[in-house]
Amino acid sequence: MDNASDGSKGLKSNEEVIEELTRDLKSSCIKVDENAESKNTTNDSWDVLDKEKDNDSAQDAEPSDDAIEDLLKDRDLSLSEAEQEELKCEAEGLKQTGNDLFKNGEYVSAISQYTQALQICPLxxxxxxxxxxxxxxxxxxxxxxxxxxxxxxCTKAIELNSAYVKAYIRRAQLYEETNKLDEALEDFKKVLTFDPNHTEANHAIKRLPPLINERNEKLKTEMLGKLKELGNIVLKPFGLSTNNFELQQDPNSGGYSVKFHQNPM
Incomplete structure (x- = not known):
C-alpha cells in the first residue's frame, strides 16, 4: 500500500495531464486570434482609406454644366409648377449670397454659390x-x-438670352484680355446693334482695328522670317538663298511676281 502510494505521487492526475496539454493549445489559440485581429484591423484601416480616397475622387470630379443640364431635364419633368417656383426662389437666395461674396472680394466662394444655384434652378x-x-x-x-x-x-448666358448686353460686354472684355481681338471687336459691334450709344463699345470699335492690324503685321513678319529661314535651308545646297529672289507687286493687278537675282561672281 505504501509502495503503491509512493508510486502514485510520481504520477500526474488526469486533470493535470489535461491542463498541461491544453495550456499550449490555449497559448497558440491566443496568438492566432491576436494575429487575426491585427490583420483585420489592418484591412479595416485600408478599407477606410480606400473609401476616403474614393470620396475625395468623387469630390474632385465636378460634373460639367452639360451633364447637370441633362440631369435637370429629367428632374424637371416630375416637378409641379409650385415645386419649380420653390426651387427658383432657392436659387435666387444662393445668387444673392454669391453677389454679397463678390462684393466682399470672395470670388471663389461666390463662384461656388452661383454654381449651386445653377444646379438647382429649373431649366x-x-x-x-x-x-x-x-x-x-x-x-x-x-x-x-x-x-x-x-x-x-458668358457664351452660355448669351445662348439663354441673345439680347443680354452685359454678357456681350463682359465676353468682349475677356476676349481682349486674352488677346482674342477679332472676337472682342465682333462682340462690341453686336452691343451697338442693341445700344448704338453704348460708350465702351463705341470706343472699342475705334480702338481695336489698329491693334488688330498691328498684331497681324507682326504675325506676318514673324511668319515671313520663319519661311525665309526654311527657304535658306532648302536653297543652301544649290548655292542660293532667299536673297536671290525678290517679290514684285504689279500696280495694276495687285498680284506678285518673283524676280531672280544671280549672285555676283
Whole structure:
C-alpha cells in the first residue's frame, strides 16, 4: 500500500495531464486570434482609406454644366409648377449670397454659390439661369486662371438670352484680355446693334482695328522670317538663298511676281 502510494505521487492526475496539454493549445489559440485581429484591423484601416480616397475622387470630379443640364431635364419633368417656383426662389437666395461674396472680394466662394444655384434652378427659368451664368463669369474673370471658363459662361448666358448686353460686354472684355481681338471687336459691334450709344463699345470699335492690324503685321513678319529661314535651308545646297529672289507687286493687278537675282561672281 505504501509502495503503491509512493508510486502514485510520481504520477500526474488526469486533470493535470489535461491542463498541461491544453495550456499550449490555449497559448497558440491566443496568438492566432491576436494575429487575426491585427490583420483585420489592418484591412479595416485600408478599407477606410480606400473609401476616403474614393470620396475625395468623387469630390474632385465636378460634373460639367452639360451633364447637370441633362440631369435637370429629367428632374424637371416630375416637378409641379409650385415645386419649380420653390426651387427658383432657392436659387435666387444662393445668387444673392454669391453677389454679397463678390462684393466682399470672395470670388471663389461666390463662384461656388452661383454654381449651386445653377444646379438647382429649373431649366424653364432661362432668364434667371442666364444671369447666374453671367454673374459666375464676372467672378471667374477676377481669377487669372479662370478667364477661358468665364468666356464659356458668358457664351452660355448669351445662348439663354441673345439680347443680354452685359454678357456681350463682359465676353468682349475677356476676349481682349486674352488677346482674342477679332472676337472682342465682333462682340462690341453686336452691343451697338442693341445700344448704338453704348460708350465702351463705341470706343472699342475705334480702338481695336489698329491693334488688330498691328498684331497681324507682326504675325506676318514673324511668319515671313520663319519661311525665309526654311527657304535658306532648302536653297543652301544649290548655292542660293532667299536673297536671290525678290517679290514684285504689279500696280495694276495687285498680284506678285518673283524676280531672280544671280549672285555676283
Amino acid at each position: 424653364a427659368y432661362s432668364k434667371e439661369r442666364s444671369i447666374l451664368y453671367a454673374n459666375r463669369a464676372a467672378a471667374k474673370a477676377k481669377c487669372q486662371t479662370e478667364k477661358d471658363s468665364a468666356i464659356s459662361d
